[in-house]
Amino acid sequence: MTSPIDVPDVSCYRRPSREELTLVNRSFDRWNVFGRTNRYVVLVADINGSSRRAVSLASQELADNIGGVKPYLAGLVVGELSRKKFFPTMAGADLFCRLSEARGKYYVEINYEAEKLATYGRDVFGTSVVRASTELKENEIVILINSRHEAVAIGITRYAGDMLRRSQMATITTTIDVGQYLRDEDS
């Protein structure tokens, strides 16, 4: 997976196909935001030279008015579709976190120490996990949230269930974090 905050080199933004919309809605359901993004319109854009597609949320007026303008970027890129999987971007994680009241299974709360480390791209240790669903399996994508329920990073679980909190080792691999905006911008 490329860094999802990279600006995708896209051909053009368009409305999603039925299949794409189904995939996006299913993903929104996973993050507990299905039905909560209704003020926005889903747009997708083919990422040049690959089968990946950027998924963007745009205001209705923006979606209606980008015809004739070749956008470099349109709306808020909340994720990427690759094959049949949806990978959230950091901006997507942030929005899902703010829209989702129930949060749910795929949101993992970490302590302040881990939050600071995660914003430098460091992995999360079991002892730093404050709250995690025991239903989580290995290799699941999760949004890491702080005590204020703000998305600070996206990670992949290395362990399942209770082991996520119990292990003295790194139990979640951080793949993207909010600090990456600054690190990428500097590069």
Added chain:
Amino acid sequence: MACQGLAGEKFLKTVLFPETHDGEMLAAEFGYDPWLVERFLHYVPRPVDFLKKMDSAHSRYLRVNTLKTSSEALERRLTDKGFKLGRTALADVFSVQAGSISPGATTEYMLGLYYLQDLSSCIAVEALDVSKESCKAALDIAAAPGGKTSYIAQKMNNSGYIIALEPNSRRARSMAFNLARLGVANTCVTLLDGLAAGKLGRVFDRVLLDAPCSCEGVIAKDPSRKTSHTPGDVDYCSALQQKLIESAVSAVKPGGLLVYSTCSFAPEENEAVVQHAIDSCDFLKVEPFELGSEGLLEFGGHKFSKSLQGTRRFYPHIDDTTGFFIARLRHTGS
């Protein structure tokens, strides 16, 4: 409605004044090329205070991103972290008076709860008089790095739409990072030059032209400009600005507003450019607004219309901002 007679060829060449003893002394004391100081002596209020202020630490400001938080909530959070914030003329903007760490290194910054932006630059957006009700479509010309675009977006509460023009792909990429961090969803960035604004085939309720300029106003941040800046820079910029304002005017809807701004003190880049626009378009009127100092009515023997008093200049020693110029222009046509 098109402007009559916008030719884009005649612009006010950089005015130079004979060297004086005072000018030479001040130029030597503060490390400027004399031509620049001689000009300051002709229009900057209290020039010695001005030159001193340009050599002192400039104030830092942050703009609250109300798409994600409120002024009160952010103030509490940053105060708890040891920051000392001060109120400004704008409710969304705080001055950063003290802090244990850089305001660009906090988690709150990374989360996009605020954006570091000079107060003067925020006032340019304030002058645009944007609200969810008044503005359904906005155009931001020469938009990178996106500070003003994102401020317009938050004033529109992510509704309506903004088209942001930025011809440089590297700057557009950096702008995209900022818009993503700040949660902006109503904006389209396109790699177009500002001169193409009229070719978009649509008109906008609000148009912002923060024109590329000689950056005299940020000498405090980049002292090398005291001697690297030349009259040729001002000539080049004012000619370009004149073409850009023509392009911007053609994209304003009747009844709509155009805000023209620069971070330069040079009257050739400011009042002269606005004068050119209102002379060429009889439907374009300067609309005064609060804050800052009045625009100039005369410079180096060149007279400007009385209405240009309604434009606004911002000086570091008076307003505690970077040097800035803002003109609010209303399209009064039907």
